[in-house]
Amino acid sequence: MMPTLDFRRDHLFVAVLALLVIVGFFLPSWMRFLIQTAMASGLVALGVMLQMRAGLVSFGQGLFFCIGGYAVGLLAAKAGITDVALLLPAAALAALVIGLVLGLLLSRYREIFYAMLTLAVSMILYGLLVKAASLGSTDGFNIPAVSYFGFVPDQAARPDWSYALTGVVVLAGCLGALAYLRSGAGAMLDAVRENEIRLSYLGTSPRVLVFVVYAVAAVLSGLGGGLWAISSGHVDPEMTYWTTSGQFVFVALLAGRGSVVAPVMAYFLLELLRTYALDIAPNAWQLILGSAMLAVIVLLPRGLWSLVARART
Amino acid sequence: MSAPLFRTIGLEKTFGGVVAAKDISIDVMSGERIAIIGSNGAGKTTFVNMVTGYLTPSAGQILFDGHDITGLDPRQTAQAGIRRSFQIAQVFAEMTVLENMLIALIAGQDGRPSARAAITPERIDIARSALDRFGLSVIADTPAGTLPQGTRKQLDIAMAAVGDPRLVLLDEPTSGVSADEKMAMMDTAIAPLDASGATILFIEHDMDVVRRYADRVIAFYEGTVLADGNVAVVLEDEKVRKYVIGDSHA
Numbered sequence: 001m002m003p004t005l006d007f008r009r010d011h012l013f014v015a016v017l018a019l020l021v022i023v024g025f026f027l028p029s030w031m032r033f034l035i036q037t038a039m040a041s042g043l044v045a046l047g048v049m050l051q052m053r054a055g056l057v058s059f060g061q062g063l064f065f066c067i068g069g070y071a072v073g074l075l076a077a078k079a080g081i082t083d084v085a086l087l088l089p090a091a092a093l094a095a096l097v098i099g100l101v102l103g104l105l106l107s108r109y110r111e112i113f114y115a116m117l118t119l120a121v122s123m124i125l126y127g128l129l130v131k132a133a134s135l136g137s138t139d140g141f142n143i144p145a146v147s148y149f150g151f152v153p154d155q156a157a158r159p160d161w162s163y164a165l166t167g168v169v170v171l172a173g174c175l176g177a178l179a180y181l182r183s184g185a186g187a188m189l190d191a192v193r194e195n196e197i198r199l200s201y202l203g204t205s206p207r208v209l210v211f212v213v214y215a216v217a218a219v220l221s222g223l224g225g226g227l228w229a230i231s232s233g234h235v236d237p238e239m240t241y242w243t244t245s246g247q248f249v250f251v252a253l254l255a256g257r258g259s260v261v262a263p264v265m266a267y268f269l270l271e272l273l274r275t276y277a278l279d280i281a282p283n284a285w286q287l288i289l290g291s292a293m294l295a296v297i298v299l300l301p302r303g304l305w306s307l308v309a310r311a312r313t
Numbered sequence: 314m315s316a317p318l319f320r321t322i323g324l325e326k327t328f329g330g331v332v333a334a335k336d337i338s339i340d341v342m343s344g345e346r347i348a349i350i351g352s353n354g355a356g357k358t359t360f361v362n363m364v365t366g367y368l369t370p371s372a373g374q375i376l377f378d379g380h381d382i383t384g385l386d387p388r389q390t391a392q393a394g395i396r397r398s399f400q401i402a403q404v405f406a407e408m409t410v411l412e413n414m415l416i417a418l419i420a421g422q423d424g425r426p427s428a429r430a431a432i433t434p435e436r437i438d439i440a441r442s443a444l445d446r447f448g449l450s451v452i453a454d455t456p457a458g459t460l461p462q463g464t465r466k467q468l469d470i471a472m473a474a475v476g477d478p479r480l481v482l483l484d485e486p487t488s489g490v491s492a493d494e495k496m497a498m499m500d501t502a503i504a505p506l507d508a509s510g511a512t513i514l515f516i517e518h519d520m521d522v523v524r525r526y527a528d529r530v531i532a533f534y535e536g537t538v539l540a541d542g543n544v545a546v547v548l549e550d551e552k553v554r555k556y557v558i559g560d561s562h563a
Contacts, residue, residue: 182431184419190407191408198403201403202417203392204421
């Protein structure tokens with residue numbers, strides 16, 4: 001029953017992801033860092049996936065990734081606030097506020113117009129940051145080590161702490177997205193994609209639903225950007241460049257719309273593939289990546305998650 | 314005499330110089346079952362679109378349950394208690410029949426993000442029993458896009474009936490349905506609507522269907538109301554026979 005609206009088993013998948021996060025603790029540090037950045041970016045891809053459920057492709061989700069990252073960076077490097085208990089809420093809040101304002105405009109648009117407008121706004125921020133010499137222009141700037149609810153881990157333990165933080169926040173983000181998809185506003189996203197007119201005649205405003213999904217995706221992406229900034233200790237305007245946004249779309253397509261954990265896992269697969277492709281073919285890794293994407297689109301039009309969904313039924 | 318449930322006063326719609334509807338004044342009492350007839354371009358669908366908020370009238374007033382609803386949008390008229398079905402069934406093709414009903418339930422009641430799940434066992438029960446009433450429960454798990462046109466229209470009507478609206482407008486419920494299925498289609502659609510106490514307006518071209526299911530007929534011609542009243546009287550009206558039914562023996 002209910003191939004499109006059934007998320008009853010997603011708690012299980014989040015638990016599986018939690019288990020994988022714990023396993024990650026015992027992996028070599030390079031692999032663990034790969035998981036960590038993939039999880040942070042996966043949260044942004046999850047935001048893209050939520051919008052795709054409503055039939056909307058955000059080609060500028062890097063905007064909120066960047067806003068989250070710069071919110072953390074500015075507070076830590078320029079204002080001296082270095083505790084994650086303030087940094088991450090600030091990242092989410094900054095993304096939410098911008099998301100609410102832009103959402104008022106964007107919720108009127110659909111299809112290519114939505115995609116192009118999201119792209120345009122993200123590139124405006126890129127242009128501004130590149131011009132901002134005090135923020136390091138295209139180089140960006142470094143972020144000092146952060147504290148965890150008042151606790152400052154020593155140098156050697158820092159990677160453990162930032163990995164654990166990323167794991168916890170990403171899992172919470174997945175659960176939040178799940179609760180949203182199961183709520184009225186989330187359950188109707190598919191109906192927005194399929195038939196907006198019908199939905200209005202049943203008593204709901206599709207525009208409000210689009211406004212909400214845009215804001216929810218903004219918060220998830222802002223958190224992802226904040227985590228990424230803490231993990232890498234650096235932010236730069238590349239975070240809102242169109243190739244970064246394109247990668248989030250790429251991953252959302254690769255993953256499919258079937259589960260909230262799919263984009264996070266798919267992001268890790270992409271990073272893994274990229275790492276090995278670089279290793280095997282330093283000059284042709286993009287060829288391998290492109291071929292993989294082509295294969296997924298042709299063979300699994302509903303994304304990698306359809307393999308899991310098929311195994312269930 | 315009690316006040317009408319629904320009333321239009323001097324309703325008018327023009328598109329540039331074209332008059333699609335003019336001076337439409339209708340009173341509808343609660344519980345009535347009204348057929349709207351008229352040839353193509355007579356203004357029937359324009360009327361339905363104005364009542365449900367898809368089109369804003371150029372002039373005139375629409376009252377529902379004593380409130381002025383002129384100029385409200387489709388979402389607001391739906392929330393006020395007016396629902397419609399469509400000439401070409403508007404369903405969510407990729408979803409199953411049951412999911413379509415669930416979306417109809419959620420859309421009418423619960424559009425907010427919350428920690429509470431929107432699809433509850435109670436809602437599934439309500440959706441299933443609604444499908445039961447409309448004779449659709451055997452196909453509950455079939456994707457709506459794979460259904461034949463007639464069944465899709467039944468689902469469309471069932472979705473319009475979710476939440477027991479006070480007024481239901483059916484836009485040509487039997488068009489695209491084979492001649493020998495028309496009566497069965499109307500039987501399954503009208504009975505549950507009647508049972509819920511809904512007032513029904515339906516656009517119809519087949520006079521046999523009109524005679525059997527309506528207790529009042531409103532005939533449209535060139536954007537105006539040509540005749541309005543008892544079925545037998547309107548259908549025998551000379552002008553209605555000439556301009557609407559197209560009876561050459563009139």
